[in-house]
Amino acid sequence: MNALLLAAAVATTTASDMPQDYTHLIPLSVAGKPSVVQLQLPREAYLNARSASLNDLRVFDAHGTPQAFALRQPDAASSTTHRALPVRIFPLMAERPDAPLAGLEVSTATDGRVLSVRLPAQQGTPSASRTQERLAGLVLDLRQEGLPEPPTVDALHFTLPPGRQTYTGQVWLEASDDLKRWEAVGVAELSWLANASDETLANDKLEFPARPMRYARLSWRSGEPLPFAAISAQAPVHRLAATPVESLLLPAQPGRDPRDLQYSKPAGVTPLGVGLQVDSGNMVLPAMLGSYVEVRRTGQFRFEPAVRTTFYRLEQDGKTRFSGDIAVPVWIGERWVLRFDQPPPVKPALRISWQPATLVFVAGGTPPYTLAVGRDKAAPAARDIGEVAPGFTPAELRTLERATAGAAQEQLAALANAAKRASADNSAAQNRLVILWGVLVLGVAVVAGMVWRLLRQGGAGST
Structure with missing residues (x-):
């Protein structure tokens, strides 16, 4: 018994697992020298695999050395784009550009739409000074027509007035739901730089964490307050990327x-x-x-x-x-x-x-690498993703360098061996069936003989 177990162990240990043992080889191209690479499992791998669990997948390097790999289902990657929303702009005029912007006098329609906004008049201010008022701030109405709720935005985009090519200023942003109570949201250093060739370098956005915003107020901490030609609110749009099928x-x-x-x-x-x-x-x-x-x-x-x-x-x-x-x-x-x-x-x-799986493997051997598939009764070789890419986050796994798969190459010798193994397995199954029936018939004969002997002994005793 020990000898049989030892022979089985030796046979298992010395079982060949080389590229030539598989019916199809798919060459892989890897750009650069990444340590961990991903590959969308190609169609040919599925069509030529012999196991529903893809147990007969292997990755080999140029010397036929197996490379550690894992199979994982691709995550539904999300993408974020932005939709520009129109904004209604109301200038706040004052004698000084640094005048406080509190206590706004606002006129609104029944639906909450802003009609006019101005700063309260200062007592004792002569009428001649009122005609020399300058821009001190801007109030923005972000409400969209036909929508009862304020939009969710995460940035404001600014456009310079016609004829203006350069500008620099620090702008502060506050938000409100009722034009009375204001909450600080963000600040940005807006700048437009132009050279002699009319090429422009612009920082024209004020970004902040996404939030619903009904009204906004802009004030300046440095630079000249500017009546922008247009301001648009940037509404994030999140979409799930379609998984490959x-x-x-x-x-x-x-x-x-x-x-x-x-x-x-x-x-x-x-x-x-x-x-x-x-x-x-x-x-x-x-x-x-x-x-x-x-x-x-x-x-x-x-x-x-x-x-x-x-x-x-x-x-x-x-x-x-x-x-x-x-x-x-x-x-x-x-x-x-x-x-x-x-x-x-x-x-x-x-x-x-x-849905094709994503194969992640360690590019630790000598390139080029080969994906092998197509072998009956192959033992599973895929590992847990933590054993192939330890410490990698899901986001990092999605951005791994991608290998490119070439055309699948048939190995006629492996195909012939697979056919021989299938024929041998069929013959062995038939032989086992014949032996089973033989043992069954022999057992019936033995039982019949025992019954016959018992009957004879019973007859002799009665005589």
């Missing part, structure tokens, strides 16, 4: 029943959705998706349904309506069967879609 059309094959169509799915693909590819005509096809299951007692096959749905394509009023994709349980295996209520008039292809 691959798709494949599976051709239809006749089933065991006239109502059935069979489809063979690649072993490495775990579909997110399944749909029927009907390209023309008006069709409504109720069907059940499932698989054939062998009945051991009779050796016959019965249909085991998993999902019932209705596929359709209808043209109505110049528009075409399609049935959407459906989810499929994993347990139905790799050979699927569509059973229709009636024998189908056409044999449409079955469309499957999946």
